[in-house]
Amino acid sequence: LIGRTENELGAELESLQQRYRIESEILEKSTSKGVKEETNIVKELNAWYESKGWDDIAFETGAAPGNIPRNKTGDVVCHIDGNAENILGIEVKLDKSVALGDIETENVFKNQKDTAWSQLIETRANRGGSLSLMVFDESTAHQTIKNACDGVTYIPGIGMIAIVDKARNNYTNLKIAYSLIRDVVLNFKEFKVDNQLLTLIIKRVIKDIQESM
Numbered sequence: 001l002i003g004r005t006e007n008e009l010g011a012e013l014e015s016l017q018q019r020y021r022i023e024s025e026i027l028e029k030s031t032s033k034g035v036k037e038e039t040n041i042v043k044e045l046n047a048w049y050e051s052k053g054w055d056d057i058a059f060e061t062g063a064a065p066g067n068i069p070r071n072k073t074g075d076v077v078c079h080i081d082g083n084a085e086n087i088l089g090i091e092v093k094l095d096k097s098v099a100l101g102d103i104e105t106e107n108v109f110k111n112q113k114d115t116a117w118s119q120l121i122e123t124r125a126n127r128g129g130s131l132s133l134m135v136f137d138e139s140t141a142h143q144t145i146k147n148a149c150d151g152v153t154y155i156p157g158i159g160m161i162a163i164v165d166k167a168r169n170n171y172t173n174l175k176i177a178y179s180l181i182r183d184v185v186l187n188f189k190e191f192k193v194d195n196q197l198l199t200l201i202i203k204r205v206i207k208d209i210q211e212s213m
Helices: 002-052 116-127 143-148 172-187 195-212
Strands: 057-060 076-079 087-093 132-137 152-155 159-164
Touching (some): 002 057, 002 087, 087 116, 087 172, 116 152, 143 159, 152 172, 172 195
Parallel strands (some): 087 132
Antiparallel strands (some): 057 076, 076 087
């Protein structure tokens, strides 16, 4: 009996050790993947700015907290037109457990589980700026994100979501979303814009761009 118990405990311990190693490898790959993607996005954006002749600049925030103490939300910060006051915070999410969420039915401030809604609001608050942007990858985006976002979508008064295709090195949707936010920041900052009208304009522009591609 004692021998059998020791064997069973040994087998269970070995199983736990194997599971720990596997989970550690998955976590390590996921972390490095996220860091690499943030770097890729910054390089992609800065190269694109240069090709457009813009003075915009994008940079990684790394482990630096923002306006909220000890909060690192907002992986990338962009200075639109080279102006440090024209800030756009970008949150990069490759974790498919991050669902869209719904501000009408959920308390995005008290719910401890991150959603696209809560992360967009948090990014804007932490990094500054009037709007924020969230980037997902086609292969890992949560189904609720895909259902709500045909590549690019605008969430009124909060920001935008873009789905890129990293496997094909296709960042077109990121550039579409950025261009729209850039136009809003540069052209509508001097006066109030009707939110419903702005939503209709952005949706129409997104539709026209996608149909022309």
